C-alpha cells in the first residue's frame with residue numbers, strides 16, 4: 001500500500017456524475033483535488049444512462065419530482081445552468097419535449113466531455129482504487145485497496161446500490177454511520193416489478209399504453225409485459241413504493257387502466273354503442289381499436305366472455321365486467337427486480353444530518369455527501385443526474401467559499 005505524501009484540499013470518493021462535476025468546479029477554482037473510483041474508467045455509469053443517450057436534465061426540474069424523508073426545498077430549477085455547464089465543455093444538446101440529451105444522442109459524449117476537462121485540469125484520478133475506510137484526525141485519511149490518501153476535506157459521491165456491475169458499494173452508508181449520521185431505509189427504484197400472474201404468459205412481449213396505479217400512485221405510458229413481470233416507464237415511476245412495501249412485506253396489486261383516455265362512464269357508453277350496432281359481430285372484432293389487441297384478449301377472458309360471442313348476446317353485466325377490467329386490470333406482484341436492475345436507490349444518508357446549504361455533514365466537519373448516496377431519488381427524466389449536479393454545485397460553492 002502506498003501512502004501518497006500529497007495533502008489534497010479535497011478528496012472525492014467516487015468519479016461518477018456528481019464527483020466529476022464537483023472535481024471540475026473545485027479544480028477550476030485552483031483547489032488541489034483528487035478523485036478515487038473503484039472502476040477502471042471515470043463516469044462508467046454515465047454510458048448506460050438514458051438507454052445509452054444520457055437524459056442529463058429536464059426543463060421541469062423542480063423539487064416536486066423528487067422523494068426524500070427530508071426537506072427538498074433546496075432543489076430549484078437549474079436546468080439552464082446544467083445545459084450551460086455542458087455547453088462550455090463543448091456539448092450541444094437537444095430538447096425532446098423538455099427532456100435534454102446530447103445532440104449526438106450518445107451518452108459517451110457526456111462522459112468524454114467530463115473526462116477531457118478532468119484531464120485538462122490535471123486532477124489526480126486514482127482508478128481501480130476501492131475506498132475501504134475514511135478516518136479523521138486533523139486531516140482525513142482515505143484508505144483504498146491500494147493507497148492511503150491524505151486530504152483536508154472529503155466528499156462522498158459514491159452513489160447508491162443500484163446497477164452494481166457499473167460500480168457501486170456501501171461505503172457511503174458505512175462512513176455516514178461511522179461518523180454518527182443516520183441512513184434511511186434503502187429500496188430499489190426506477191425498476192421493473194416481478195409477478196407470477198398466469199396472464200403474463202399471453203402478454204409476454206407486449207408493449208401496451210396504459211396507466212399504472214399502485215396504492216394511488218399513478219403513472220401513464222408504455223407498459224412492457226414480460227413472462228416474469230411488468231416494466232416500462234409507468235411501472236418504474238411507482239416502483240420505489242413497491243420496493244419499500246416489499247421491504248416491509250406489505251405488497252399490494254398493480255392496477256392497469258388500458259383505456260386512460262376515456263372515463264369509466266365514457267367507456268361504458270362506447271361499449272354500448274359498439275354492441276348496439278352490428279350485433280352479429282364477435283366481441284373481439286367489435287373491440288378493435290380501443291387498446292392493444294393482446295390486452296383486449298386478456299380483458300375479455302378476465303370478464304369471462306368468449307371472444308367469438310356475438311355482441312348481441314352480451315348483457316349489462318358483461319358490459320360492466322368489461323369496463324371494470326379495461327379500467328382496473330389487476331396484476332399481483334411479488335416485488336421488484338432488485339437493486340441490480342434498478343436505475344436509482346431510494347433512501348440514503350439522512351438529509352436531517354446534512355447542512356443543505358453546503359452538503360456538509362452536521363456530525364463531521366469537512367465531510368460532505370453529494371448525489372445518489374443521499375436520501376433523494378427522482379423520477380425518470382433526467383432528474384437524478386440533475387440532482388447529482390445540483391448537490392455537487394452546492395458543495396463546490398461552499399468549499400470554494402462562495
Ligand SMILES: Cc1cc2nc3c(=O)[nH]c(=O)nc-3n(C[C@H](O)[C@H](O)[C@H](O)COP(=O)(O)OP(=O)(O)OC[C@H]3O[C@@H](n4cnc5c(N)ncnc54)[C@H](O)[C@@H]3O)c2cc1C
Pocket residue numbers: 013014015016017018019036037038039043044045046048049050051054055056057129130131132157158159160162163166167168169170171342343344370371372373381382383384385386388
Ligand atoms: C441504467 C441506468 C440508466 C440511467 N439513466 C438516467 C438518465 O437518463 N437520467 C438521469 O437523470 N439518471 C439516470 N440514471 C440515474 C443516474 O445515473 C444516477 O442517479 C447518477 O449517476 C448518480 O450520480 P452519483 O455521482 O451520485 O453516483 P454514480 O454516478 O453512481 O457514481 C458513483 C461512483 O462511485 C464509485 N464508487 C462506489 N463505491 C466506491 C468505493 N468504495 N470506492 C471508490 N469508488 C466507489 C462508483 O464506481 C461510481 O463511479 C440511470 C441509472 C442507470 C443505472
